[in-house]
Amino acid sequence: MRPDLSGTDLFLEMLAAERAAAPNTLAAYEADLLSCAQSLAGQEQTLRDATAEGLRGWLADLAAEGQARRSVARRLSCIRQFYLFLLREGLRTDNPAANLDTPRPERSLPGFLSESEVLALLEACPAPEDASPARTRRGQVALAALELLYASGLRISELLSLTRAALAGEAQTLMVRGKGGRERLVPLSDSAREAVKALMETDRALGSPFLFPGRNPTQPMTRQAFDRILHDVGLRAGLDPARLSPHVLRHSFATHLLAHGADLRALQMLLGHADIATTQIYTHVQTERLRQAVAACHPLAQQAAENEPEGGKPPSVQEDAP
Incomplete structure (x- = not known):
């Protein structure tokens, strides 16, 4: 039996009209709402009358399915927006998603080509x-x-x-x-x-x-x-x-620009990121370039290189040394 999705049509219409959400974005949000509604139906709840405990049960279902934390966080973001919409429209008097913990996503560097x-x-x-x-x-x-x-x-x-x-x-x-x-x-x-x-x-x-x-x-x-x-x-x-x-080529574009000295703010504009925090994932390139600069130019780094033995390893330290 199809779960109760009342209220979702108005929410999706708002996203399309007020936020100019793309068709793919709307389809993803609709799938997130359906996933939540199906879990709630198993707990004898609907999206409109869901409790915080019911939503925690949905999150537990996603974790049991082995979904990545980043995916769970994205789905939870959709549900939070949905209940804020219901609250604003007077369709609910509370927000059951307000105090749900967002899974911290795994920090992964974007793949790119040389x-x-x-x-x-x-x-x-x-x-x-x-x-x-x-x-x-x-x-x-x-x-x-x-x-x-x-x-x-x-x-x-x-x-x-x-x-x-x-x-x-x-x-x-x-x-x-x-x-x-x-x-x-x-x-x-x-x-x-x-x-x-x-x-x-x-x-x-x-x-x-x-x-x-x-x-x-x-x-x-x-x-x-x-x-x-x-x-x-x-x-x-x-x-x-x-x-x-295609996204790997986009990552390659960003990575190679930073490697050749591009400014992070300029890169944000070129990529079309609304928030520079999204662009900052590429700073791993700058970090590596700074490390190489220190290794090549800092006097202590140069001194350490001169004292390094032919085997490429620093002199061993006695185990009982203070």
């Missing part, structure tokens, strides 16, 4: 000279997409929604509409513009408004179709496809 691996990926895109027209175009799609992802740090949703009109002319920057409808300017490299021009010329006869059209030219390419292209290019480049994703 500069040489990115270069190998780009070099593997073009098809051989004797390739069929379809394969030649597939190579052009791959090159234009990877150039834009790596040179501009785009999200895959931003990439696939690009229109031909947005990339017409000789502009050095591109206006991108990101999460929450926020707009930002991102740079366009010379190589990215050349790859885009080649693809646009090949696709001129399709009459599609999109830079990366799908099988139906009136619709953009799907994420799944792009994943297949990236998988094939990765194999040709000698890279493990399991390490590749």
